Amino acid sequence: MTSLWRSEPMSLNTVMFCLCLGHQWSVDDTPPCSATCGNKGIRSARLRCLFNGTEVDRVMCHHVPQPSVEPLACNVRDCPPRWLLMPWSPCSRTCGGGVQSRRVTCHQVTADGLSVTLPAENCTSLGKRPTDLQPCNRMSCAEWTMSAWGQCNGQCVGLRQSTQHRQLFCQMKTGIPVPASHCSGLPRPPISRNCTTDACNLQWRVGSWTPCTATCGTSGFQTRRVECIHLRSGKAGREQLCSWKPRPANWQHCNTGHCESAECRDTTIYCEKVQQLKLCQLPQFGVRCCESCKAT
Numbered sequence: 001m002t003s004l005w006r007s008e009p010m011s012l013n014t015v016m017f018c019l020c021l022g023h024q025w026s027v028d029d030t031p032p033c034s035a036t037c038g039n040k041g042i043r044s045a046r047l048r049c050l051f052n053g054t055e056v057d058r059v060m061c062h063h064v065p066q067p068s069v070e071p072l073a074c075n076v077r078d079c080p081p082r083w084l085l086m087p088w089s090p091c092s093r094t095c096g097g098g099v100q101s102r103r104v105t106c107h108q109v110t111a112d113g114l115s116v117t118l119p120a121e122n123c124t125s126l127g128k129r130p131t132d133l134q135p136c137n138r139m140s141c142a143e144w145t146m147s148a149w150g151q152c153n154g155q156c157v158g159l160r161q162s163t164q165h166r167q168l169f170c171q172m173k174t175g176i177p178v179p180a181s182h183c184s185g186l187p188r189p190p191i192s193r194n195c196t197t198d199a200c201n202l203q204w205r206v207g208s209w210t211p212c213t214a215t216c217g218t219s220g221f222q223t224r225r226v227e228c229i230h231l232r233s234g235k236a237g238r239e240q241l242c243s244w245k246p247r248p249a250n251w252q253h254c255n256t257g258h259c260e261s262a263e264c265r266d267t268t269i270y271c272e273k274v275q276q277l278k279l280c281q282l283p284q285f286g287v288r289c290c291e292s293c294k295a296t
Helices: 012-021 118-126 271-276 284-288
Strands: 023-028 046-051 052-057 082-085 097-101 103-109 117-118 132-136 142-146 161-165 168-172 193-195 202-206 221-223 226-230 251-253
Touching: 082 118, 082 193, 117 118, 118 132
Parallel strands: none
Antiparallel strands: 023 046, 046 052, 082 103, 097 132, 103 117, 142 168, 161 193, 202 226, 221 251
16 A cells, blocks of 8 residues: 655654653554545545554644655546436426426546536436426416406595505416415506596685785785685585695785884774774784774
């Protein structure tokens, strides 16, 4: 047997020292090869520390010169032919019985490390050739079925535009209901859609602004009427039916310019009422209705 290691020459003194201590290195000449064939087999000898023939911790041999061990190639020969199987292809159908295929070849790794394809006859000794076709996804096909569309009476989403809904079911083609997960790989039909209806033929109608309650200052405001009306009949409807469009404002500030304090004049259209109700003695009304309150 070929030796797997080379030891450095040791002096007589070193040998005697090792023998006295009883520790010595041992080289395992028969370690397993890392491969059975091809060009990648390596056999690496294992060093062991022995004391009186018994293996001990390697630290105990640290004072002993360690042999030089080199790995050697082993089992450098052609590998026997074998069937090489490629991964299966995706199934041709998702349900109802499909087919998937794979490539099957007779393959060999040579002593030079080359991978070569051989005629199929070279692998006949291995037994029956593995199949390259197999059935798949043999479960029955499921499908989405829908109920009829419901009435067009959902929330208004635009002028004469509402929404309608329908129910969705997953079932076999034989009509047997199954969980929705059986249809998860299928495009899911929509369960709602826009529809046209006169029930949503409504829009906001605004009236004219009322006169401003003041001619100047910061307290003036004006209002207007805002209502949701049917465009065909002109009758008022529920405001929710017009919510598809922002509701116009029905109140705003007006005449916000600075009032001249030296001028005695009315700054609100309600001064006549202030005078009739005898509110001029109140400072806030006396100032705003200065001209009307002068006679009181």
